[in-house]
Amino acid sequence: MPDMYRYVVDDNAMVSSREFSDVYALAQAAPGPNALWVTLLGLQARGAAGALATTLGILIPATVFSLIASALHARHADSPLALAIRRGLAPVALGFMLASGWLLLRSIGQSVGGYALALAALGVAMGTRVNPLWVMAAGAIAGTAGVV
Amino acid sequence: MPETRSAREIFLTFARIGASGFGGVNYWVRRILVQEKRWITDREYLEGLALGQIIPGPNVYNLTVMIGYRFGGVRGAFAAVGGLLGVPLAVLLLLGLLYSRYSALPVLQHALAGMDRSQSAASAP
Numbered sequence: 001m002p003d004m005y006r007y008v009v010d011d012n013a014m015v016s017s018r019e020f021s022d023v024y025a026l027a028q029a030a031p032g033p034n035a036l037w038v039t040l041l042g043l044q045a046r047g048a049a050g051a052l053a054t055t056l057g058i059l060i061p062a063t064v065f066s067l068i069a070s071a072l073h074a075r076h077a078d079s080p081l082a083l084a085i086r087r088g089l090a091p092v093a094l095g096f097m098l099a100s101g102w103l104l105l106r107s108i109g110q111s112v113g114g115y116a117l118a119l120a121a122l123g124v125a126m127g128t129r130v131n132p133l134w135v136m137a138a139g140a141i142a143g144t145a146g147v148v
Numbered sequence: 149m150p151e152t153r154s155a156r157e158i159f160l161t162f163a164r165i166g167a168s169g170f171g172g173v174n175y176w177v178r179r180i181l182v183q184e185k186r187w188i189t190d191r192e193y194l195e196g197l198a199l200g201q202i203i204p205g206p207n208v209y210n211l212t213v214m215i216g217y218r219f220g221g222v223r224g225a226f227a228a229v230g231g232l233l234g235v236p237l238a239v240l241l242l243l244g245l246l247y248s249r250y251s252a253l254p255v256l257q258h259a260l261a262g263m264d265r266s267q268s269a270a271s272a273p
Contacts, residue, residue: 022251022260026243032166032236033173035206039237043244051241059229062205066213067225069203074218086195093198097174125175129183132175 014045113147153187153219155227161185162212162231173208173232187219 008014015023023044027037035058042054076082108114121135153161165176174197181187188196193211200210209232216228250256 019251022247023244025260026247027240030236030239030243031168032233032239033206033208035209036233036236036240039240040244040247043241044248051244055237058205059209059233062203062209063213063225063229065203065205066200066210067217067222069199069210070214070217070225073199073214085199089198089202090191090194093201094194096201097197132179 008041008045015041019044113142117142151187151219153224155220155223158216158220158224159227159231161187162216162228163234164231165212166232167235177208177211181215188215 005020009017009020020041023040024037027040028034030036036055038054038058039051042050042052044050046053073082105115105118108118117139121132121139124130124135125132161180165173165180168176178190178193182190182193196211196214197207199214200207203210209229212228212232213225216225218224220227247256
């Protein structure tokens with residue numbers, strides 16, 4: 001992210017600093033992978049061609065590498081290397097996920113209600129099969145009512 | 149590779165995941181693919197995510213390509229990607245067009261500044 005900012009705003013003046021942060025904030029309102037915000041950045045900088053360029057720019061390498069990994073894995077699923085990668089990497093990925101959740105939890109700040117809501121969401125997600133949309137609705141209502 | 153799915157089914161499944169990204173796409177991948185449809189197990193989901201993390205690019209995107217490939221070959225991979233990205237890209241382009249037309253409005257500037265502050269706190273890792 002800092003590298004992107006330096007390249008796009010400082011070095012090449014493709015968008016202003018304000019446009020950069022606006023577009024990032026705006027993109028969070030869309031569903032789907034967060035990384036797609038670069039589509040919006042490209043659109044703001046260079047129109048439709050820019051959007052196409054930034055989107056393909058992140059997707060093509062990812063697609064190629066993922067397909068290669070899939071094809072290799074399909075052929076050598078039981079090789080020692082594949083097993084080692086699967087066994088070793090899975091716990092590491094899990095650690096990263098826990099860490100980002102834990103760090104993000106601190107952004108709730110001083111709000112006791114906020115922590116209670118996060119805990120409730122955790123409980124529902126882990127212990128029940130209730131549709132998460134209900135939890136989101138509850139959160140939105142609590143937010144509107146000023147509880148959190 | 150015992151199990152396969154039609155490209156159409158793969159597309160529709162990932163379209164649901166892509167359209168309901170709130171709370172993080174990863175959550176919905178697990179909920180829909182592991183809990184609801186039982187295409188993969190928890191263990192396989194985790195291994196896919198781990199592999200997705202060392203491959204360049206967004207890990208949930210990499211996972212999507214890999215699952216699409218596993219259930220439908222290269223065609224399945226592209227079906228999964230099209231499903232995952234279709235709705236979000238359409239929404240993003242719409243937002244972008246609205247932004248370029250209305251970004252001068254003070255109301256929008258205040259709203260965006262507020263959203264930005266709350267996110268810079270949230271994007272720590």
